[in-house]
Amino acid sequence: MIRSTMIFALLFSFASASWADERTQKTIEARQGLLKVVAQYFGPIVGMAKGQIPFDAALIEKNAGKVAELAPMITDLFAQDTSASDYATEAKADIWADYEDFSAKAATTTERANALVAATAEGRGATMKAFGALGSSCKSCHDSYREKK
Numbered sequence: 001m002i003r004s005t006m007i008f009a010l011l012f013s014f015a016s017a018s019w020a021d022e023r024t025q026k027t028i029e030a031r032q033g034l035l036k037v038v039a040q041y042f043g044p045i046v047g048m049a050k051g052q053i054p055f056d057a058a059l060i061e062k063n064a065g066k067v068a069e070l071a072p073m074i075t076d077l078f079a080q081d082t083s084a085s086d087y088a089t090e091a092k093a094d095i096w097a098d099y100e101d102f103s104a105k106a107a108t109t110t111e112r113a114n115a116l117v118a119a120t121a122e123g124r125g126a127t128m129k130a131f132g133a134l135g136s137s138c139k140s141c142h143d144s145y146r147e148k149k
């Protein structure tokens, strides 16, 4: 009886360790996917800013709106400290050393994406200025919290 309880406890501890590892991996993959989706909506606006494709205020309004919806998911998906994981990630441990600052930067991105949506009604100059502000909020977080490649 004692022996079977011990075996069960041992098996359960292995099972829970691998469950946690799997959750960590899924979390990291979900973050990477989220940021890829953000970049997908961001990309055409970068193309317009560089003059590679024609300026299209309606598309910027739509895409910036998507970024504003996606950005709050950043803090949801980074809530779990995965800095001890061996799974490949560019997320620096500094995120969880100052999660308040990380969250504030993510909140700024949401605000600036909403500001970009609003700016699309004010013409190209105002739109591109608001886009610059949004891009610098992305960059500010990457500079602090993303591993340099």
Ligand code: ASC
Binding pocket: 039, 042, 043, 046, 135, 136, 138, 139, 142
């Ligand atoms: C992108 C992309 C980023 C941001 C950043 C903005 O398109 O992939 O990480 O813009 O460069 O400054």
